Amino acid sequence: MNLMFYAVNQVLQQDSELGVLLQTLFSFAFIVYLFYAQRIQAMTMLRQIEVNLRKIKSFRDKSRETAIEAIKKFGKPAFDPTSQVDRFMEHFMIAPVDMDPAGVVGKLGQIVNVREFTFEREVAQMAPEATPAQRHNLENLLEASLALNVFYKVIRHYYLIGKKTMNIYIIMQIHMILPALIQQVEAYSAALQAFRDGIPIGDSVGPIVAAKLLNGAPTKEVAKEMVAGETTIEGRRVIVIKALGPGGSVGRPGDAIERLLEEEDGK
Template identity: 75%
Template sequence: MFQLLGQVLQQQDSEIGMILNTLFSLAFIVYLFYAQKIQGMTMLRQIEVSLRKIKRYRDKGKNVAVEAIKDYGKPEQDPTPQVERFIEHFMIEPVSMDPAGVVQKLGSIMNVREFTFKQEVVRMAPEATESQRNNLENLLEASLVLNQFYKIIRHYYLMGKKTMNIYIIMQIHMILPMIIKQIEAYSAALQAFRDGIPIGDSVGPIVASKLLNGAPTKLVATEMMAGEIEFEGRRVIVTKAQG
């Protein structure tokens, strides 16, 4: 089409036609050799905008955690460095080449991880109650996840920018909208974690508490309470998470 337009203009002995024909030809050659690079740069720009948005969510999570620790834990020092160190935690899962023992290994790692998190919260918020510490732990874990999202996406962004590999760039660009939805969900839950508002699985213990209705309970396992009640003429043992 471009060549046909150029031929028509050339037949009219138009200098403008010759110039346009030359420009169209150059544009076609540039597009032929640099189209993929231009597309990659465009997608990188869009990823960069989303990355800045994710960074704001990450910073919001960190700031909410710091303020909550100051309110509940009354630490003597600024807890910001400790929170920044906490959200850099990561867990390396055991290899799955040994399926017979992978569950036990994973369970051991999870127990160590949980114990470490609890000790970190105790150090950061020494004056907080047990329930407040549990809320702070959930809040810090949400902040940790936001930080992991940011670092992983930033890693692939920098890798794509450095190598200009269109396949790396396209993959992160295509899944980014779904990741943003997850990040927004975590960010929206920060205030609920801070204030101890029941969400998700925590609704179950509320139902159990209503059934118990003040009945005596006892600790039957780690962070697991149980109580006995009469319900519609039946003896019912109700178990729920501690707290």
């Protein structure tokens, strides 16, 4: 062991040509790192973002293909729905100005209703032979594809800006939140099959509980795709509200509650 250290020491001595060469290389590497460390770090992060961006693009393309196949299967359109699916995936909603909070909820509700109406009309045109429940499922499938497209375009936007400007702060921001975004993208991608086949997920527990509480009691439609029924629980009159179903639609519970309050005079 002592002989090894002695040999290394001899190599790195100043009068050794190899030692001078190694010291020169180390000094040069230190100078390069001193001036280009941030750029090297930025390029490394950009490379990692690019890899994940390709992954997100593959998820987006898969969702697009799944939506097109589902529309052809359930809707039986007389034309190729590819162009309409591509147009649907480019939809976006501009939220109302919220600097003046008075009335912003009503404005947002109106925009959401218009968005919902537009999506329903688009799906009805693409899948004329689909049942109402299948149309709701197709709408959910297309909205998942739309969300994946938004993820891809936003991340790509910041990636290109960071690559063009080599601004380390822009690159670091997208790089730091990328793991969380990837989890959301994977969740959307994993839900595609459920949306396509109408498999209950998430909020489906609520309608099941409501149906058990009603226990076959008659219901009436109180709002768009919302029904309500009366039952008695522990001697108390209970009004149960649930989505009409089947299909992936939650209806408009706010409108349903508002109408029931008006009918019951707020009691």
